[in-house]
Structures are given as structure tokens and as C-alpha cells.
Amino acid sequence: MRRFLMPLVWPVICGVLLAIVLLNQFPQLLGTPQSVAPEASSQHASNSAQNTTGADSESIVRPAPELREAAPMPRSGGPASYxxxxxxxxxxxxxxxxxxxxEREQHPLMSDPFFRQFFGDETPRRxxxxxxxxxxxxxxxxxxxxxxxxxxxxxxxxxxxxxxxxxxxxxxxxxxxxxxxxxxxIDLDNLPVISFAQSQDAKVGDIALAIGNPFGVGQTVTMGIISAKGRNHLGLSPYEDFIQTDAAINPGNSGGALVNAKGALLGINTAIFSRSGGSNGIGFAIPTNLAREILNEIIVHGRVIRGWLGVEVQEITSNLAASFGLNAAQGVVIASVARGGPGDQAGLRPGDVLLSIDGKPILDPRVAMADIADIQPGSTLPVKIVRDGEALTVEITVGERPIPTPSEDS
Structure with a gap:
């Protein structure tokens, strides 16, 4: 039997090998679709999509979605140097x-009458x-x-x-x-003068350069961007509308310039947010639109003239709004009224909710203060309030905000 099968082994092996070679070269002999080169795949899909009318659902090829391509990022928009x-x-x-x-503090013993008798009242003061x-x-x-x-x-x-x-x-x-x-x-000739930019036109992301005298080392320039505009609620001053920047601002930069990429003044560097005393990338500058107004007022009048109602206000919360009979937390609540001030003369009381002044709704205490400051003293305006759940309108004559006393200027 073995002698009979041996002559057939080699032809069978050769046939199997031949079949493998043929199937590898011609896979369509088994019904397998021929692979498509990557370069032609999209064209193939397009042709298939056009020729599948009436074909079964499994062979449908959908067209690729139309995607929105972003424009290339410009790389030559900004200067290489400022x-x-x-x-x-x-x-x-x-x-x-x-x-x-x-005056230096005198020695503690000098406050003792016993020791003072040896020196008399003409004790030298250092x-x-x-x-x-x-x-x-x-x-x-x-x-x-x-x-x-x-x-x-x-x-x-x-x-x-x-x-x-x-x-x-x-x-x-x-x-x-x-x-x-x-x-x-200052009284000098041929002074260099900075040009003013319109700070309201500046945008977040614009280049900003801070120029000043940090730590007394001499004039220094640092660069960053405008990080935010209109920053308030910082507790730095009653009237806050700061430009925030990450340009390094350090002690000694106060009063210096924040300028744009063309060298025009955007603001006066004023404060930093820091836990170490150095720059943490959060600096604040008074914008030129406010600084220009203050400058003109001081030069023309010797002081800044602001409107004043003679009231202190605070933000109204949801709980306060409910207690005042309001449907929502709107307006500000009057916390105190200055005796003899415009608000007192108009009959305003602590606990009144101030809703609007001259038809303009009031939403925030600091914004309200700024709006009142812009009103010309002597103007008479309608003020809408809520008192004991009842809406009232009173007429108030705006006064001039008093100059802060030294105790308030700390």
C-alpha cells in the first residue's frame, strides 16, 4: 500500500503549493474583493457610490462629510521686536x-516723668x-x-x-x-511726551508693555498681553475699572506706563496681585479713558468733581430680595444715608431698595457708584425705590461728592 501511495505524494504537495500561489495572486477566485491602493480609495468610493443604485444596503458607500477647514495661522502678523x-x-x-x-520714636524711658525731669522739656527729637x-x-x-x-x-x-x-x-x-x-x-524744556491710546479699543490678547522703575534698579521694560478688561471688586479703590495684564509689574512700577505694541499709553500701572510681593503675572493698570478724565479735572478744577447721593449701598442677595418682597435679586439696598446729604433731603432711608436712577437700572453697587459719579452735581433726577414692598419714585438733587478725609485715605 505504501509503495502504491508514495508516487502520489509529491504531485499532491506540488498542487497545494501551486494553489496557494494562485490564490495569493488572484484572490477573486475565492470571491474576495481586490484591495485598493490608498491613493485611489476616495475615487473608488465615489465611483461605487454612483453605481450602487438598486444594490443591497450592505454595499452602500456614503459620501464623506464636507468639513470646514480653518484658515492657516498667520506667522508674520506681529513684529519681531518692540x-x-x-x-x-x-x-x-x-x-x-x-x-x-x-520723627523717630523716643526712648520708652522718656515717657516716664521721673527720667524726664533730668532732661526738661527741651528733649532733642530725632x-x-x-x-x-x-x-x-x-x-x-x-x-x-x-x-x-x-x-x-x-x-x-x-x-x-x-x-x-x-x-x-x-x-x-x-x-x-x-x-x-x-x-x-515739572519745569523743564523739550520734554518727551507720550501719546494716548483709546483704551476702550484695546482687546484681550493684545500685546502690552510695562515700563517703569521696579525696585529702583532703573528703567525696565516687560512684555505680556492684556489678560482682561474692566476688572473691579478688587477692593483697591472705590472706582475700579482696571486693565489686567501678565506683563511683569513689581514694586516701583507703580505710576509707570502700560503701552500697546505701537508705544501708545493704555494705562497707568497701579497694583499687583501677589502673595510674595513680586510679580505673579497678575497686574492692574488704570485705563487711559479714566486717567484722561481725572487728569483734565485736576488741571482745570484742581480736584475731581463727582456726583453724590449721600448713600452707601450694598449688593442685594436672593434672601434679601425675598424679605423686601421682590421677585428677583435686582437693584441695591441702601445701607446708610448721610445726614443732610442729597439722599437724606429726598427722604431716602436705610433699607430702601434702589432700583434705577433716571430710568437706568442698577444691578451692581460699584457700577452704581461709577454711574452716580458721572452725574453732574445739581442735576435733579427721578429715583425708583422699593420700600416695605411698595414701589416709589422720588426726585433727588445730586450733590458733589466730598473730598475724602485723611483717615479715609489710607
């Missing part, structure tokens, strides 16, 4: 050195000078300088140093503690 912007703005940014004389560093911006050829109020607060003498090496004593034209701005004047 040196031109710095050259335009930096000469107008100055260093501000303020100093004041204070004095020392306190100095602070800051920055300022020259905004006119007449020598007017914008800086922060806290930079020159309580100063007996203010000296400024320009980038070109000149120095001068500065006179205080006026200050506004409530916006933390001050106006100085």
Missing part, C-alpha cells in the same frame, strides 16, 4: 522719588527721612505728569529723573485718592 514702541514711549516714563520727614520709589508718565509738553496717588502720598519733597539724565523737583497739582491718581508738574 524696540520702536519702546523708543516712542520710554523717554516719557520717569522715575519718581518721594521723601518725607518723620528725625529721619522716609523715601519711596515709583514711576510717572509725562503726558504734556507743559510738564504735567501722571502717577499714582500712593506713590507721592504724604511726601514733603518729590524729585523726578528722566531717561536722558535730567532731574527736577516736582510740584503736586492735585491728587485723587479714590482713583489712586495724582498729577505732578
Amino acid at each position: 524696540a520702536e514702541a519702546v523708543e516712542r514711549a520710554a523717554p516719557a516714563v520717569i522715575n519718581v522719588y518721594s521723601s518725607r520727614e518723620v 528725625q529721619r527721612m522716609l523715601s519711596s520709589l515709583g514711576s510717572g508718565v509725562i503726558v504734556s509738553a507743559e510738564g504735567y505728569v501722571l502717577t499714582n496717588h500712593h506713590v507721592i502720598r504724604g511726601a514733603d519733597q518729590i524729585q523726578v529723573a528722566l531717561r536722558d539724565g535730567r532731574e527736577a523737583l516736582a510740584e503736586v497739582v492735585g491728587t485723587d485718592p479714590e482713583s489712586d491718581l495724582a498729577v505732578l508738574k
